[in-house]
Amino acid sequence: MVERIHYSTREQREKWIQEADYNLFNLRSDQVFIDLLTDSGTGAMSEQQWAALMAGDESYAGSSSFHKLQGTVADIFGLQFLLPVHQGRAAENALFSVLVKPGDIIPANSHFDTTRAHIEYRKAAAVDCPEDVALNTLVDEPLKGNINLSVLRKILEEHHEKVPFILLTLTCNVTGGQPISMENITAVKQIATDYGKPLVIDSARFAENAWFIQQREHGFRQRSIHEITRQIFLMADAMLMSAKKDGLVNIGGFMATRHQDWFDAATEHVILFEGFRTYGGLAGRDLNALAEGLTEVVCAEYLGSRIGQTQRFGQILIDAGIPIQRPVGGHAVLVNAGSFLPAVPQEEYVAQTLALELYVEAGVRGVEIGTLLNGRDPSTGRERFAEVEFLRFAIPRRVYSNEQMEYVARALINLYFGCPGIVHCGRKANLETFYCAFESQRAEVG
Ligand SMILES: Cc1ncc(COP(=O)(O)O)c(C=O)c1O
Structure with missing residues (x-):
């Protein structure tokens, strides 16, 4: 276009x-003249996405477009339970309706504004635990989006029962799209396992993060973006996705998880606020364009x-x-x-x-x-x-x-x-x- x-x-x-x-x-x-307000939903779709859009199946329930997207999400992320929604914040709302209650504390490398707002709306606290260098603009660290592991451990030590899950935002938007290393994600997963906590990934720019891992982290040069993405999401219990970024579409999002009980509970919320679970407020053509976008972005x-x-x-x-x-x-x-x-x-x-x-x-x-x-x-x-x-x-x-x-x-x-x-x-x-x-x-x- x-x-x-x-x-x-x-x-x-x-x-x-x-x-x-x-x-x-x-x-x-x-x-x-040149609009750099946001990279969210402002990208251009490919000819393959426009073609996919034309072939959208607009059935209310069980459309082939949904099944196509479900297959793509399972292939790229390895998460089988998928709930499409109209954009990222709706995914946050759906998952947090299940996981967050008043008094909870959610530690993260950083929370995007809407993520923080959905946590605070539920009278819980969103605690950012970035590395000390994150906001030191002069420090040229290759993977500057990491979470501070000792701060994370301290929070879990002191408030173990109040933490429903750990959140990682890939890449870290508020510090300018800084990536998290595989080493850091793996260490967070280990800590999460030690304390019996799930790991949720805010995945808006997952592919850009995977590319930085491939390019900047030792041992990943020969690994494909697809393989790196799979390795990251093997560690995730659920993902939140604003597809307006690395979904390469102008509108859309989803929540995906490996836990059927989370999926079932979030589905009730989505039906109330977004739409039936196989379209979640999107048209069939949007689901098709998103499925195509996800396959293009891991290139x-x-x-x-x-x-x-x-x-x-x-x-x-x-x-x-x-x-x-x-x-x-x-x-x-x-x-x-x-x-x-x-x-x-x-x-x-x-x-x-x-x-x-x-x-x-x-x-x-x-x-x-x-x-x-x-x-x-x-x-x-x-x-x-x-x-x-x-x-x-x-x-x-x-x-x-x-x-x-x-x-x-x-x-x-x-x-x-x-x-x-x-x-x-x-x-x-x-x-x-x-x-x-x-x-x-x-x-x-x-
Ligand atoms: C990291 C991150 N998470 C969540 C969101 C919210 O997504 P949406 O704007 O699609 O609701 C954004 C949007 O910019 C984001 O950058």
Whole structure:
């Protein structure tokens, strides 16, 4: 599918962002030139997926599309009980309706916002246990998404009876798509077994994580993505999946497990809130496109090109001296806005300030991952200041060209070298030349 991209002038953008109350989420998509707000559901489907979509079976119960997806999930992950749902947070809601009760504690390397919200909604606590280096943007550790094993052990030691399961998020979204090593996952499984706890995997970017293991962890170079994925999920009791990421579809998700009792209990919830257990709020054609997407995503060539684009974009920024989270992750590049704009105080939402400046400069939309996102403490009304104020650029799958990503990098570099209050030496790129290059490629975005 080919989509138009939309040009605008600085004057237009200044007006639009003011009308949007300086909230990038309030902009219309045609007011954005390059949209890096999220990689969730924003990718382009392949011709095989569009073909699969046409062949969807729309039967209410037991459609062949469901059975196809079930076979694919069993093949890739080895989990036989499948509940499709409309997206990742619905899978969280279904599984947590079975597993989480008030007073529980769920330790994880990190919880995505919706995962945390679904846990807290049930009056339980979501406790992040990242490695110490996770938010140190300067430490270039190859597998920086690991859970801190000693913190995990301490929680289990002190609150054993309150922990219903251990959660691992692959890759770690909040730190920029940092992968977890097989060694860490295996150690977590051992701890889980020692304490008799199940392991649940938030699998939104499982394939990107498997690719990093293949490329960066000793002993996995000769193993296929499929084999690595199987090895990971052999250790899982259940998986939560937002298929809008590594399912390569625009909508969809699922929960899969090896436990029939969890499946039966979650099915009751899904029937109430999503739909019958063989479609879960999705059309048969969506299930078909997802089954095809899952088979495409475990391809090393695809992953090499997808993650290669993110790495290339990040490297341009690193070479220019822009402060970003190191190493570059799988789906996103995180700019350390506090270091980028040291003169802007944290109370003035430094990453949001940078996001707005970049939009006005170049029509690029990123997203603040910092104090604004954290929200205020509901009991005190005080700010919850972020440890690092990040501006995130999440890259949609199979959408933008490297040249378009270079445009984004050049725009950021322009800001870095042109911002008052920052003394940097360097040159400003002429963004107009990039606009001109795009004139001849108007239909680049898919
Ligand atoms: C790691 C992770 N888990 C869960 C979700 C929630 O998925 P969805 O947006 O499909 O509800 C997301 C979405 O970005 C995510 O990144």
